[in-house]
Amino acid sequence: MLRGLEISDMLIIDRLELGFQPGLNVLTGETGAGKSILLDSLGFVLGWRGRADLVRQGAAQGEVTAWFDIPEGHPARAVLEEAGLPVSDELILRRVNTSDGRKTAWVNDRRCSGEMLRSLSETLVELHGQHDDHGLLNPRGHRTILDDFAGLDDARAAARAAWSAMGHARKAHDAAQQAMEAIRAEEDYLRHAVAELDALAPRSGEDAELDQQRRHMQGAEKIRGDVVRAYEGLGHDGAEASMTNAMRWLDAAADRADGRLEAPMAALGRAMVELDDAMEGIVSAIDALSFNPAELEETEERLFAIRGLARKHDVAPDDLSGFADDLRAKLAALDAGDADLAELKRSVAEAEAAYDAAATALTEARKEAARRLDTAVTAELAPLKMDRAVFETQITPETPGPEGRDTVAFSVATNPGAPAGPLNKIASGGELSRFLLALKVCLTRGQVGLTMIFDEIDRGVGGATADAVGRRLAAIAQGGQVLVVTHSPQVAALGAHHWRVEKRVTDGMTTSTVVPLPSSDRVDEIARMLAGDTITDEARGAARALLAG
Template sequence: MLRGLDISDMLIIERLELNFQSGLNVLTGETGAGKSILLDSLGFVLGWRGRADLVRQGAAQGEVTAWFDMPEGHPAFAVLEEAGLPSGDELILRRINTADGRKTAWVNDRRCSGDVLRALSETLVELHGQHDDRGLLNPRGHRTILDAFGSLDAKRAKLRKAWSEMARTRKALDAATKAQEEIRAEEEFLRYAVAELDKLNPEEGEEAALDIKRRTMQGAEKIRADVVNAYEAMGQSGAEAQMADAFRWLDGAAARAEGALEEPMAALNRAMVELDSAMEGVVSAIEAMSFDPYELEETEERLFAIRGLARKHDVQPDELAGFADTLRGKLNALDAGEAEQAQLKADVKAAEAAYDAAATALTEARKKAAAKLDKAVSAELAPLKMERAVFATLITDEAEGPEGRDAVSFTVATNPGAPAGPLNKIASGGELSRFLLALKVCLTQGQSGLTLIFDEIDRGVGGATADAVGRRLAAIAEEGQVLVVTHSPQVAALGAHHWRVAKSVTKGMTTTDVVPLDHDERVDEVARMVSGDTITEAAREAARALLSA
């Protein structure tokens, strides 16, 4: 609830402090006195987009401060928490506009953006008037208004949950389908590649082992002939035979050599033993170097095949086995994907059915709420001298979404048989005011703590109709707070609190002032509204009658 407004150097307001109360607060004054400036100033501190030239001429900056009561559970607390701003049982908004157009805002003495102010304003104040596009005249908000009137929050929440689930399952199915299409596009390659890899069946480390074996066989082929020649040179047709002949000759001569040949014969015997050992080693080497020429060819063929596949698939030879598993996994996914897609399609179908059921239920609930709202508004129109007018909530189909598949718009026909049309297109100024008031009366029933502002909503009506307008404003104010800018004495007389807006010129400077009125002052102000500039005693009597009614 708006408790106060402090304005400095805004347009023709030099300094002004207002303290508002619950109930019906009326602001009156002559045309041009500055009543709209109060609303411009309030809109400025609430972050609403409006006129740019707000700073009073000659001032360096203009400043507006507004403070609100904050009952427990007020929706503004959620905005403050999200913005990281302090909160309490009072909310203070302050905003400055410099002469060069720069704007700075504070919430509870913390700097904030205009976006935060606007988010807070949505929870604090509602402005209604003939030219207001923020409230009831904006068709984009009619669905939300109808849902609030019908208490359809639970059905909307269920529908949004169904929409999210439907979107999730559709997204999952699209992703799975895309993945399947990508795999299927290379299915022929995958099957050929896997078959080729399975046929070769490469093992980790095999390429290095084959390379060593190949080089060993290639080297053995080159040296084996020399080793065989060496063996033959040491064998029975070579050194071994000659050493044996030498030993026999020495042995035959040893008896006559008086011991001179014993040492040479011993050395020759040792040499024969070593030669025999060498020959055994050479035989082993020759055996190790013996291989089937076809084995070298087979080794080379497998080595080259492994390396060729590695180059073909741009992987290391040791990675071929793992690569084959990867390709095989894709093929398995292709086969398993069909079953997965079938399940996902079933999930989508179930989610779509759930959404359809929730959307249908919400549509039916909206139709019932619309019929109830139409009946309630029609009942309010009769006392406002519009008993022949027709108010209808039109529900039409639109593309499905998280809020359903219903487009909602408030339509009116001002006379029987006349075509119905949008609220802000068909009704004249006075009629529109009464339609808006009747609608607002119906929408605010059961609500409390609201701050509603009506800007000359009684324009174009008078007499009993104006009295009916005032009584409905007073009825709305019983559960909250209403500020109304009015030129109607009938409306002004019904206010619980009354301020007069007046303009004066001092030393060539025009300023606006707003003063609270006591009972006698209210009599004179209502009398002025009845009779004009010259207040007669008859006008005062009429004013007293209105105030006592």
């Protein structure tokens, strides 16, 4: 709900601060007094696109501040939270326009864009008038308006969920089908590659093992001859034989050497033991260095085969086993693909059937709601002296989407037998205003938290019709807030709060101001609206009668 508006240096407004109240707020004044400037200023702070030359002549900048009450559950809170802006019970919008055209905006003292202001304004204010090019006159929003009237949030949510599920099912099926087609295109390669890999059956780490074995055998081939020759030099025909002979000769001479040979013989014995150990180690080495040349050939052939296959498939040798598993998985998917595709196709069919049911239910609910809305609007048109007019909510098929497959458009025919058409194309100015009012009366029942502005919606009507317009505006304002700019005394008299817009000239400077009217001043203002510049006692009497209801 709009609680206040502060305007500085905008067009012919010097400085102005207004406090608004719940209920029906009426703004009156002579033509040209500046009523439209108030709406231009409010539209400016709400981010609406309008006239560019808003800054008062001679001022460096113009500024407008508006503050709103946004209780718990108000849709503006969700917009603020999504944008990461501060949220409280009071929402303050401020926007500055410099004389060179630059615009800057704040929401609760945080810088923001004009687009953010527009997003908030959609939850805060509705403007209705003859030149309204959004809201009720915009066919793109008629479906949402009808759904809100019918309370179809759950039905729309069901359709959106079914649409999303159908999209996921189709996506999964298409992806699987494309994958199958890609696998089929390389089926011959896959089967040949898997057969080749299965025949070789490489193991992870086998490349390193084979390389080590190959190096070992190649090295053994080079050094085994030297080791054998060393063995032969130490064996029975070499050092061992010489040491044995020496021990025998010393032993024969020991008895005659008076103990001098005991130490040499002991050392020689120890040497023979060490020689025996050395001979055993050499024999073990010779055994370890012994290999079958065919084994080397086999090792090299397998090593080269593994490395050749790795180069062929552009993978590391140790990854061949995993690569083979991947290829086998593709073949398994191919072999099982038809069954999987059939299952995915069944899922698509089930999702499509679920969406069809949800969309059909939504269409039927919209048709039923359209009949109720048409009846309600028709009932409202009669007191507005449009009992021969026809209002119709047309529902036609459109391309399916997340919110169903219906196009909704409000059409009117101003006289029986006349062709129906869009509101803004068929109705005249006064008729259009009354159509909009009747429609809004039906749509706002039970709606809270929104400020509605009606800009001279009573233009072109008077007498009992103007009184009917005023009473419907007052009905809409019950439990909410309506601001109406009016030239109709019948409408002005039904306002709960009344402001008069005045234009003054001081020192050659024209300014516009807004004056709240107490009950006594309201009589003269409504009398002026009835009689013109010269207010008579009869006009005052008529004004009092209107105020008395």
